Amino acid sequence: MAPTSSRLAAVDALRGLVMMLMVVDHLREFFFLHAQVADPVNLAVTPTALALTRFASHPCAPVFVFLAGMSAWLSGQKQGGDRRGVSAHLFKRGLFLVALELTVVNFAWTFTFPPTTVYLQVIWAIGLSMIALAGLIWLPRGGLLAVSLMIVAGHNLLTDAQVAPDSSWHALWAVLHQRDWIVLADGLRLRTSYPVLAWIGVIGLGYAFAPAYARRSPGARGPGCVVLAARRCKPDRLGGAAHAQRLWRAATLGARS
Numbered sequence: 001m002a003p004t005s006s007r008l009a010a011v012d013a014l015r016g017l018v019m020m021l022m023v024v025d026h027l028r029e030f031f032f033l034h035a036q037v038a039d040p041v042n043l044a045v046t047p048t049a050l051a052l053t054r055f056a057s058h059p060c061a062p063v064f065v066f067l068a069g070m071s072a073w074l075s076g077q078k079q080g081g082d083r084r085g086v087s088a089h090l091f092k093r094g095l096f097l098v099a100l101e102l103t104v105v106n107f108a109w110t111f112t113f114p115p116t117t118v119y120l121q122v123i124w125a126i127g128l129s130m131i132a133l134a135g136l137i138w139l140p141r142g143g144l145l146a147v148s149l150m151i152v153a154g155h156n157l158l159t160d161a162q163v164a165p166d167s168s169w170h171a172l173w174a175v176l177h178q179r180d181w182i183v184l185a186d187g188l189r190l191r192t193s194y195p196v197l198a199w200i201g202v203i204g205l206g207y208a209f210a211p212a213y214a215r216r217s218p219g220a221r222g223p224g225c226v227v228l229a230a231r232r233c234k235p236d237r238l239g240g241a242a243h244a245q246r247l248w249r250a251a252t253l254g255a256r257s
Helices: 010-031 047-058 060-078 083-110 122-138 140-156 170-176 197-215 225-230 241-255
Strands: 117-120 181-183 189-192
Touching: 010 047, 010 060, 010 122, 060 083, 060 122, 060 197, 083 122, 122 140, 122 197, 170 181, 181 225
Parallel strands: 117 189
Antiparallel strands: 181 189
């Protein structure tokens, strides 16, 4: 008898789907490099076909980060629910992703070594989110859920909070929320293309939702239920209390475990 895989096909299928959508978006970026627009989903200034390929990629990063949180909990259950082991794994995996972004990924973008500009993008953001989650999982599950919901549902309130480059808080705020340049010594510049605060909330929600997902029967674990949760986690669309209330009700069952 062939060994039974312990992986969840629905989670892998959804992860594969968003990877394919991301390929489409990167192809759009490559073939339409000559047609730069201020907002690729604004039909007033963008051709419809171009806008649709960009719009289709919107769920990719939120779903990926949400599933990273789910997978961390599910993986921990396979190891007996050892929180210390899960925390250590998240911390080491996060450091690896940050290092990968600073070296291999940035070189692939710039072909410059040593670099004069480092773009801190999605791999870096996922890595920092994992490092943050390594600490957040020590909260009670209800506390983790509450903190994650507060970040995702309320972080847009901070949009107008801007910190000047000459402030001692500028670098930290640029990493967390303000997409900006951080100028270091010898002319090296960091571009925080993906500020990490919202993604910490999304990965935390994924971890908090995982127990509720695991309770579903195998036949009910289709990609649709994960898509629904992940779409509600999209940082720039979760600004209202109504969304937060629905997320809280959906995850309460999981928070009790």
